[in-house]
Amino acid sequence: MTHTISQPETTLEQAISLGLLPEEYEKIKTILGRTPNFNELSVYSVMWSEHCSYKNSIVWLKTLPKESPKLLAKAGEENAGLIDIGDGLAVCFKIESHNHPSAIEPYQGAATGVGGINRDIFSMGARPIAQLNSLRFGNIETKRTKWLVKGVVKGIGDYGNAFGIPTVGGEVYFDDCYETNILVNAMSVGIAKIGKTISASADGPGNPVYIFGASTGKDGIHGAAFASKDISEDSINDLPSVQVGDPFWEKLILEASMELLDTGAVVGMQDMGAAGITCSTSEMSAKSGTGMKIQLDKVPLRQQNMKAWEILLSESQERMLVVLKKGREDEAEKIFKKWDLTFACIGEVTNTGRVQYYIGETLEADIPAVSLVLGGEAPVYKRDWEKPSYIDRLNNFDINVITDIENNFEDIAKFMVQLPNIASKKWVFRQYDSMVGTINQSTNNPSDAAVVKIKGSQKSLALTVDCNSRYVWANPEAGCAIAVAEAARNIVCTGGKPVGVTNCLNFGNPYDKGVYYQFKHSIDGMGKACRKFETPVTGGNVSFYNQSSDGTAVFPTPTIGMVGIIEKPEHITTLDFKQEGDVIFMLGKSKNDINSSQYLVKYLNIAESPAPYFDLDEELNLHNLVLNLIYKNLLQSCHDVSEGGLFITLFESALNRNLGFEISTDSNFRKDAFLFGEAQGRVVVSVKPENLQAFEQIVSTAQISSTKLGSVKDKKIVINEISLGNIELYADLYNNAIAQKLED
Amino acid sequence: MKLGVVIFPGSNCDQDLINVLQTIENAEVVKLWHKDTDLKNCDFIFLPGGFSYGDYLRSGAIARYSPIMQSVTCFANEGGYVMGICNGFQILCEAGLLPGALLRNVNRKFICENVYLIPANTELAITNKLTKNSILKIPIAHGEGCFYADQNTMKEILDNEQVIFYYCNSKGEINYESNPNGSLNNIAGICNKTKNVFGMMPHPERCADISLFNTDGKAIFDSIKENFSLV
Numbered sequence: 001m002t003h004t005i006s007q008p009e010t011t012l013e014q015a016i017s018l019g020l021l022p023e024e025y026e027k028i029k030t031i032l033g034r035t036p037n038f039n040e041l042s043v044y045s046v047m048w049s050e051h052c053s054y055k056n057s058i059v060w061l062k063t064l065p066k067e068s069p070k071l072l073a074k075a076g077e078e079n080a081g082l083i084d085i086g087d088g089l090a091v092c093f094k095i096e097s098h099n100h101p102s103a104i105e106p107y108q109g110a111a112t113g114v115g116g117i118n119r120d121i122f123s124m125g126a127r128p129i130a131q132l133n134s135l136r137f138g139n140i141e142t143k144r145t146k147w148l149v150k151g152v153v154k155g156i157g158d159y160g161n162a163f164g165i166p167t168v169g170g171e172v173y174f175d176d177c178y179e180t181n182i183l184v185n186a187m188s189v190g191i192a193k194i195g196k197t198i199s200a201s202a203d204g205p206g207n208p209v210y211i212f213g214a215s216t217g218k219d220g221i222h223g224a225a226f227a228s229k230d231i232s233e234d235s236i237n238d239l240p241s242v243q244v245g246d247p248f249w250e251k252l253i254l255e256a257s258m259e260l261l262d263t264g265a266v267v268g269m270q271d272m273g274a275a276g277i278t279c280s281t282s283e284m285s286a287k288s289g290t291g292m293k294i295q296l297d298k299v300p301l302r303q304q305n306m307k308a309w310e311i312l313l314s315e316s317q318e319r320m321l322v323v324l325k326k327g328r329e330d331e332a333e334k335i336f337k338k339w340d341l342t343f344a345c346i347g348e349v350t351n352t353g354r355v356q357y358y359i360g361e362t363l364e365a366d367i368p369a370v371s372l373v374l375g376g377e378a379p380v381y382k383r384d385w386e387k388p389s390y391i392d393r394l395n396n397f398d399i400n401v402i403t404d405i406e407n408n409f410e411d412i413a414k415f416m417v418q419l420p421n422i423a424s425k426k427w428v429f430r431q432y433d434s435m436v437g438t439i440n441q442s443t444n445n446p447s448d449a450a451v452v453k454i455k456g457s458q459k460s461l462a463l464t465v466d467c468n469s470r471y472v473w474a475n476p477e478a479g480c481a482i483a484v485a486e487a488a489r490n491i492v493c494t495g496g497k498p499v500g501v502t503n504c505l506n507f508g509n510p511y512d513k514g515v516y517y518q519f520k521h522s523i524d525g526m527g528k529a530c531r532k533f534e535t536p537v538t539g540g541n542v543s544f545y546n547q548s549s550d551g552t553a554v555f556p557t558p559t560i561g562m563v564g565i566i567e568k569p570e571h572i573t574t575l576d577f578k579q580e581g582d583v584i585f586m587l588g589k590s591k592n593d594i595n596s597s598q599y600l601v602k603y604l605n606i607a608e609s610p611a612p613y614f615d616l617d618e619e620l621n622l623h624n625l626v627l628n629l630i631y632k633n634l635l636q637s638c639h640d641v642s643e644g645g646l647f648i649t650l651f652e653s654a655l656n657r658n659l660g661f662e663i664s665t666d667s668n669f670r671k672d673a674f675l676f677g678e679a680q681g682r683v684v685v686s687v688k689p690e691n692l693q694a695f696e697q698i699v700s701t702a703q704i705s706s707t708k709l710g711s712v713k714d715k716k717i718v719i720n721e722i723s724l725g726n727i728e729l730y731a732d733l734y735n736n737a738i739a740q741k742l743e744d
Numbered sequence: 745m746k747l748g749v750v751i752f753p754g755s756n757c758d759q760d761l762i763n764v765l766q767t768i769e770n771a772e773v774v775k776l777w778h779k780d781t782d783l784k785n786c787d788f789i790f791l792p793g794g795f796s797y798g799d800y801l802r803s804g805a806i807a808r809y810s811p812i813m814q815s816v817t818c819f820a821n822e823g824g825y826v827m828g829i830c831n832g833f834q835i836l837c838e839a840g841l842l843p844g845a846l847l848r849n850v851n852r853k854f855i856c857e858n859v860y861l862i863p864a865n866t867e868l869a870i871t872n873k874l875t876k877n878s879i880l881k882i883p884i885a886h887g888e889g890c891f892y893a894d895q896n897t898m899k900e901i902l903d904n905e906q907v908i909f910y911y912c913n914s915k916g917e918i919n920y921e922s923n924p925n926g927s928l929n930n931i932a933g934i935c936n937k938t939k940n941v942f943g944m945m946p947h948p949e950r951c952a953d954i955s956l957f958n959t960d961g962k963a964i965f966d967s968i969k970e971n972f973s974l975v
Binding site for chain 1: 753754756757760763764793794795797798799800853854855856857858883885887947949950953955956957958
């Protein structure tokens, strides 16, 4: 067996064509003490790509709060965050992007995104129980958007439905900025038994290394590098970078992994996502300070004559790498055979600190594991930033130049309920199995956050994904704090206490100073808000280069996935009005503010204005008040004010039981701002008449203003004694708007 | 009474069904693996929902050839009780244990939502706790649930009172609007001529536990228990 690299040396030009910088090529030569061969260069190019190395973001990610007494695995330590939820159980959760593949091939791009995030969860020994997603598309009127929406939704549905984990929540936005570069963010949530989780480590030299699941093909080679480029017209040439998913295999490896975990024969396990065998072998080795000797010719292949670098970089889906305790191979192989999985022992753990890849007796690549990984010797950069000029321009917006609405509520209301960002997304979520697993408690009881039962406990989890990226664009720091606040508010309105955050940071090109300003300031805002709500950031991912070839970036979109705990079944609080005669209140301040509202942007066609009013301290006070009222069982319903403002909140509360409402506006405020403004920190609650005294007593002692708006009516919508007609009329418009656009 | 739940690779409603049978109905349940042929002396066999063998060819088309299905077929032909839910219904049709076929939904999309059902026959082993007016809210979740049978087969199904459930609206009206997937005559579930093999697309196991705020499906499992206590 040879121990020297015999292949021809590479050149700087090759390095650059693989996406490496000249200084990075020099650094590789220093690390190796020689010029890398093509296999090695390929390995570095993917491991040091933005996607795997976080080289332009990690400096700022490290500023996010990671401390909580309940945290069992910190951000970056494992594949996903892990939080103690009591009863000997932990919740494991993470969100990840699959933007670039989905923009080219929406069906497979979205499907493999779902597959990848679920593997991150079960590779830690947690069984996935719920999925969410956050989707952003361009103009719903264009053919391209319709094609993308249909493909992405079908991809998520076909994969998730067959895999058998319910999709319980999510968000769908439409904005022109996403026309070329859509965003597809998928989140998975799992439950593990504390003490029975698996680490992505490779301890114990001599232990065997197995690959199991699907066989390895040429799909997805250089996918990680592809994800680190701007989307352009040439991107279609990257089509082979998009992987193909198979949920059936994923289901089998899930069940096999769970059985494997029960044997106690597992040392460590990691799924194969970006950069395939390279990434899993080097990260596991680096984590344990060990190395691995891998025979690439033992890897089960889908096609003949694959070269070493192709096997190393293949991103074929539904594959796992597992290190077993030596001598317990038979137990594992029995399980692989039971589930008819392809598997092979491809090598062993060593004490060399190097990942060494062989074909036959030829050493194809020989690299110090730690030099490849984040937290090791992968490059770290802090880029320059500069405030983009548009931000000052937005601040010139003056509400006083806009004429307030008179009494033409009806026309505006009808317009608003049909807006793609407000109208029912039923066309989308009806295609997802939301009920498999028999844990979804929101199916028959809608609430602001999705509620799922934790089997074996009386508790439930409240789950949400949120980000109004228009606000972030207008003010990165405040906008990102709003995204965190809205997620927390949704959980609180459902009766839960927020416990942790996972983030998916979708931004433009980090080498653009304006984009880097957006990124840096978003992280600042996220950090402040997460500290305030005591929700540590447990992990997530960064997706840069979300922009089209004309140089414009998408809105900065730091999607927040948040998990909350509902301690008791009676705390589960729903968003819908329950009966006629209940009194409706708004908790939180009204403001003369229509900044960045759907009303201003879509009805008045004014795209440029600052982010809406937001105060972090008030927000936390509001959350504490709401939880207090819920714990005392004083609320019939609770729904936060977000896109579309107060009117849309009232309408959505009335919708589920086909009720109506009668309210008055407040003469201290403009009517447009009162009804359609999106000032933050507000929720609408309904209260039984017999509970009014107790309700008002608690509210009066809180430092939160409360406005009595009116009462729940039978079907009629009435504002300032003007009837807008029956709820059914608006319900039809609201329910059919998206389907009509997509099906025509 | 001993209940068996068959597990195919790709089954994903097996555990939901087992949970309901064990924790809500307090029944003895055993798992039956697709590669085995032993039915373990079960009195009633369930084929659960999911995507058996990936369902890449046609839903249920591969599962019918599995070793366990050879035993299930013999068991059914000898009068043993078998019930298929969703993918299980599709497998029973593919295996020829139930008449007709389940085609792609007319809108060509997967549909997951609550629908309403009204029983057509309340004297079956799975409906004896229902009345003719029992309107049940039970979810569907499928891409291929459009029931179809040719004219002669359909006549037989109707003549022999083999329809178990029709899709209806919340008032019990069976009409075009209340048909979620284009099924012929709004048929949601059928049984065989000898009334021992049952298939339905909706998922009663998803609405049998009060913690999910809908228990309309429980009556079907209660009926099975009732059936055995009477035998």
